[in-house]
Amino acid sequence: MSEIRVRIAPSPTGYFHVGTARTAIFNYLYARAKGGKFILRIEDTDLERSSQEMVDVILDGLNWLNVRWDEGPYHQSRRYDLYPPFAEELLLSKRAYRCFCSPEELAAKRDDAQKNKQTYQYDRSCRNLSDEEIDANLNQGKAFTVRLKLPIEGQASFHDEVLGEMTKAYEDLDDFILVRSDGRPIYNFAVVVDDLLMKITHVIRGNDHVANTFKQNEIYDALGKQRPVYAHLPLLLRPDRSKVSKRKGDKSVTEYRDDGILPDALFNYLALLGWSPKDDREIMSQDEMIRVFDFKGINPTNAIFDPVKLSWMNSQYIMKTDNHSLVQLITPFIIEADLATKYWIETRWQWMLRVVEVLKERCTTLRDFAENGSYFFKADFEYDPQGVQKRFTAEGLADQLEQARKEMKKYYEIKKDIAEKIVREKAEEFGLKPAALIHPIRLALTGVTGGPGLFDIVEILGQPEVDRRLSRAIEFIRNLD
Structure with missing residues (x-):
């Protein structure tokens, strides 16, 4: 059996969306699974809309x-010299013909069809011109397109x-156009020629291309070439x-990348759509899928792209990622949020490892580390207003927090077990449940009412920082009175 060769052929006329990415993944997986080749071709013949960007x-x-x-990447726009010989071959074999109908004539016929509520199809008025009529039109310098001569009866x-x-x-x-009057190939003609020259054996693409496939097969047949194997994929729907x-x-x-989705997670999710x-x-690796x-x-049923499911899958990949790699991955997001510099992070690597360890199970994206854990880096946060009403208004709370602060300050390095012991003993001393102190202390240290375990936070922040934040909160609470 000859080598399997597949391709992805995106048009650079818009953003790189997940549907195109999923098609690329399916082609890539099939090529790797069968020991074949995966080719990248850029279909940029729409010069007005295409861009290098x-x-x-x-x-x-x-x-x-x-x-x-x-x-690759091969650029269709740089291959214009390859298409005319194939068009000439079709003209010589009488499988295609020159159409001298002007754009104005075709527009008038299209308008008539619309007025009569009919589906417009080219009426093949140039299909059976004699050689003398063709030569006369050429001698007059009439512009022409090249149309494929299709069977009139039967089924494709x-x-x-x-x-x-x-x-x-x-x-x-109908007898569709292959080559425009300016000599540029129409999409379907260029695709077939490129696939032939690149020896593409399997065409794997979205099922919105089925209509193109019927046309492209007619071109293969007219050229006397073997058709590729087709696999039309279900579309991605919202x-x-x-x-x-x-x-x-x-x-x-790239927006998913910038939002903090991991590449392996998006690859995995799209492959299963x-x-x-x-x-x-x-949860499958590339090798497992291959x-x-x-x-x-x-x-064949169209698949639903669910961002919530993608976020869940990304969270699973975050949990699988080692902490050293996570610190590297979240660093750009920390810097972007103006929480720290790259140098600051690199000189506090062990501390960063502890931060990601306590945050990772609560993050669905890499960006969440910056958004959910900003209090590890900045102490000038505002307290959550609802949290203030719920956690900072108990009678005598400022004095209770002050006593807990003084007790913690006795320790140069405060471990989480020591912090927990202090808080629970103080709660018992005040005749309170531990939660009556745990929740206000969390709000004091982080500005929010949820997150990792409080005593993990205390240990990571360290005694001096805990002392400063508790003092700030105590002053804030006293000013509420």
């Missing part, structure tokens, strides 16, 4: 996801590895079952 976003996103291509069909047998009546297909769309606020791949290893596993990936595991 968008190309860079695609490359950046794929690299971040650890989706490594074996060849192909087998899809996911969708099964697909058919369409030729009466629903929870409301509409298509994933930037206009609706859906994020690009529409494909299953046929067991109950949800070992079991095949078309049989793809479900």
